[in-house]
Amino acid sequence: MKCNRLFYFIPFRAWLFCLGIFTPSPLPAAPQLLDRIVAVAEEDVILASELMRQVGAIKRQIGASGSRLPPDQVLRRQVLERMILHRLQLQLAQRQGIQIDDETLRQALLDLARRNQMDLDSFRRAIENEGMNYAQFVDDLRTELMLNRLRASQVNAQIQVSDREVAHFLETEGQTASSKGGEYHLGHILIATPAAASPEKIQQAQQKAQQIVAELEQGLDFHQTAIGMSDGAQALKGGDLGWRKREAIPTLFADIVPDMEKGDIRGPIRSPSGFHIIKLIDAKGTDTTHxxxxxxxxxxxxxxxxxxxxxxxxxxxxxxxxxxxxxxxxxxxxxxxxxxxxxxxxxxxxxxxxxxxxxxxxxxxxxxxxxxxxxxxxxxxxxxxxxxxxxxxxxDDTLEYRKKRARQILTQRKVEEETELWLRKLRAEAYVEVNLDE
Missing domain, CATH: 3.10.50.40 (Chitinase A; domain 3)
Incomplete structure (x- = not known):
């Protein structure tokens, strides 16, 4: 079983955070290389060795996908920003006393094993056969579950969807299907603007987004551009948002995507988070009867x-x-x-x-x-x-199914939008110092 096949079924990011401290072995008659701090995130520090370990993992992941790697300084900046956000969330979770008990962790492992059509022992062997330390894998899963619980308390618990919103959704979106396809495979690039950004900062971000759109339309690779330039959550996956039904498309793009042809680029699209660029990678039809x-x-x-x-x-x-x-x-x-x-x-x-x-x-x-x-x-x-x-x-459960799906879709849309804003607020309000040599 190949690594990429295994992790296709594992819907979490924990394995990307296998952090550790590496000290190079001394060479005879040569000075030792010393580790250094590349970022301070509130009460925590990020070492150069930790950053390089993560960059190496991302490089292997991108290489396995067949995509061309962005310049090292661009990749380091992207990975470091993800690490900073991860550390800030972890500190907040610890301050709030969020913990994952052993039984919850065991059930999560069982669920992952079932998704891979394995029992727990077989799943463990598969992880180890991929060259990963199983104990570290389990520890990272516990951390990811803790952060999921944090985001649920900070964002998900505040989300409400009314019956009126569900009815409006069904009238305007849920009952129709585009002749160009009922499901869409989307790519996404975000050029973020800070909270309470000045007009100058907003203009700079807009100009940057416009330049990216122009270059993409001239043939610049979208996947690589997202890795190198996007501030979105899926940047290191090439901005890939995956397949989504029409009604599951983020609200900001819901009226734009159905009119796009395969390969089309749209943007910049303004939102409170910044300027968005989207690409329709592919589209296909869907059955509306349930x-x-x-x-x-x-x-x-x-x-x-x-x-x-x-x-x-x-x-x-x-x-x-x-x-x-x-x-x-x-x-x-x-x-x-x-x-x-x-x-x-x-x-x-x-x-x-x-x-x-x-x-x-x-x-x-x-x-x-x-x-x-x-x-x-x-x-x-x-x-x-x-x-x-x-x-x-x-x-025929179509009407009840549509109502249930509409509520889920509207909830997920709000969660995605609010999570992005919450993370940017968390980053903006934290003490962060970056010392990354370019």
């Missing part, structure tokens, strides 16, 4: 504790399954033995449910069952389950 499969389900739950371990829980459920297959009444056994008190009183009944209404392991087991079939014991974070599907039906 069908949902519902299952009429009942279950028996056995929880683990100090007395009942996993093996004992499985044994108890296997005995119950054997009794049910021999003709005993499922409902009576659920009432007597299930530890899900809400459903036990109803004979284990969960009613009609969709896969997204339950945790993934339960949904996966449920989806594999035929009507009337009884599952083997299934483990979820809640304990061990015996599951039975009584009936199945498929219905």
């Amino acid at each position: 069908m949902v499969t519902e299952s009429h389900v009942r279950h028996i739950l056995v929880k683990t504790n100090e007395i009942i371990d996993d093996e004992e829980a499985r044994r108890r459920l296997k005995l119950l399954a054997e009794r049910i297959r021999k003709g005993e009444n499922f409902s009576a056994l659920a009432q007597a033995y299930s530890e899900d008190t809400g459903s036990a009183a109803k004979g284990g009944e969960l009613g009609w449910i969709t896969p997204d209404a339950v945790v993934p392991p339960f949904a996966a087991a449920m989806n594999e069952l035929e009507e009337g079939e009884l599952s083997d014991p299934v483990q979820t974070p809640f304990g061990w389950h015996l599951i039975q599907v009584l009936e199945r039906k498929t219905r």
